[in-house]
Amino acid sequence: MSAGSGLLSGTRGATLRLILVLAGLAALWAVLFAVNEVAWDVMLGEWLGLDLRQPVVGAVHFLLYDTAKILLLLVGMIFVIGLLRTTLRPERVRSFLEGKPLVLSLGMAAVLGAATPFCSCSSIPLFIGFVAAGVPLGVTFAFLIASPLVNEVAVVMLADMFGWQVTGAYVTAGLGLAMAAGWIFSRMSLERWVEDFVFAAPVAALGLDGHRPSLAERVGAAWEETRDIVGRVWKWVIVGVAVGAAVHGWVPTEFFATYAGPNNPLAVVVATLVGIPLYSNAAGVIPIAEALWAKGMATGTVMAFMMGTVALSIPEFILLRRVLKGPLLGLFFGTVAAGIMIVGFLFNAVF
Template identity: 60%
Template sequence: MSVISGPRTDRALWAKLVGAAAAWAVAYWANEPLWTWLVGGVAGLDLEGRLGAGIHFFLYDTVKIFLLLTGLMFVIGMLRASLDLDRARTYLEGKGLFTGLVLAVVLGVVTPFCSCSSIPLFIGFVAAGIPLSITLTFLIASPLVSEIAAIMIGDQFGWHIAAAYVLAGSAMAIAIGWVFSRFKLDRWVEDMVFATKIGRLRAEGRVPTWAERVEAAVEESKDVFTTVWKWVLVGVGIGAAIHGWVPEDFFASYAGPDNPFAVLVAAVAGVPLYVNGAGVVPIAEALWAKGMSLGTVMAFTMSAIALSIPQAIMLRRVLKPPLLALFFTSVTLGIIAIGYLFNALFP
């Protein structure tokens, strides 16, 4: 059944859109305090304990990602149905690959998303026909070059370290994007990303009506949601199960300054933590205080922010295994290289 049926005036349609946007904004704003009240107040669980923190994290993060999926996919769907995407692609091509990669990094820096929350925008960009190398650059930069992490790193490690963190993360994202641009990777993107109502409308070669754009955007949001919601639950569930696990003793033993493989250990061990910049920098500061080298600390920090098991599970719905493995391997190797570089520059 059509989402929008029968004659409707533009005013009525605008009123519904404004109402839906207001409801979405309220839900997004109330998400964290609501679960804090329910889990900590009503259920009486300790939000600092593992059980309380894990349950709160699962409920909050699941709802947040669901809201981002529906909201961002609708907005991107409307843009795709309304804008001349061929002209946008031509603009990017005319500006050159490097400009496109830099714009992707800039967009990634200004969008305060974690590794999972950036996936809805990534899906929309791929479906819109933006070159895959540019969209993957955004997917790296959005969580990795975190403005929150940069501020906290500047406060706790020094602003020159924060500047080096932003520069190194941005350079790594651009370098990986450039390497990806040398290969034809589109065949490793799942077909569901391209088979959308908006794609069919654009293929008809006409300008859709306002009502058709809204209906197509709603349908596309529903299609993406129904495809990935199970994987969101699985991914966030795994993240919640390991949330708050801080292996400081492990790092002190196996990633200390005397171990030449400390950066490698830190980069790999940071993946399961699934925390954002605000959560990982205090841990990094504690590890640094224990005597861990700065490069090892930065490798741990970047890995925890940019890579996660839930992210891999959700990305599997849009990327085929070869590209998924290539993405994670490239980012991991880039983080390890940055770790050794920091150890050499800031001994």
């Protein structure tokens, strides 16, 4: 065997070992993500003997579970997207999207968001990866809005509680709001309001000198990018989820009865603004919405409360502030909140 053949064989062997390591790590990540909630149930409920129904214990459980989930998503999604970007250059992503009508690109992003059953905070890792990959901000925002608003669990639960007519209108409104907000953002030049580190990631510089990077170089660049981004935001994940845990499941029912009842013409505005601090996913807020609806709250007001709770939250604001500068963050929250209120008023007029 020649020296060249031996070197080639060694390179192939190293590549195969790296692939096996990556497969093993992927399997470990999948197991950790799958058992995350159950593991905290066992640790707190069985090992420590705590009652998970108690508000304080439930808040601690939520903090541990949601923090672990978001950090796992950050590490996993940023790494995978970074690895894909070492093969698929941002220019190709942009050219692919530029070749499609804007409405189609926004629709694809909204449908992808609906297919990923994440809460508002859990969608941020994919949002960061898409922005870093060169996906236009308007399209990326459409994904970020649709992901928490619409998913298959929410659709089934809504249909069971409110019927298919309200459910169909909710899904249409959620996807329409995501696309409309994305279209508005697409009309503006907003890239300057994204933090520089998102675009200056190690993956972006890989292969610029014409060198075709090896798998090991691709993995190294993707891991360096993951460490950089996660290192910048992990503390804020904990802060954001801690804020969410403090208010998780708490709904001021007496406040709603007084200020968001059918006699208040601004009930939709009140419901939206009150819903924003209450961090939850769609499946978690629907039973609360049903209880408010059963007490006589108008359908549009209930939907506005739901949308405000799942699409916008203080934890999401804290996390996004590490990625977006103040003006863009304010524009995003203001636009989505206004859209939710419009949807609420339309629902009250129709139902």
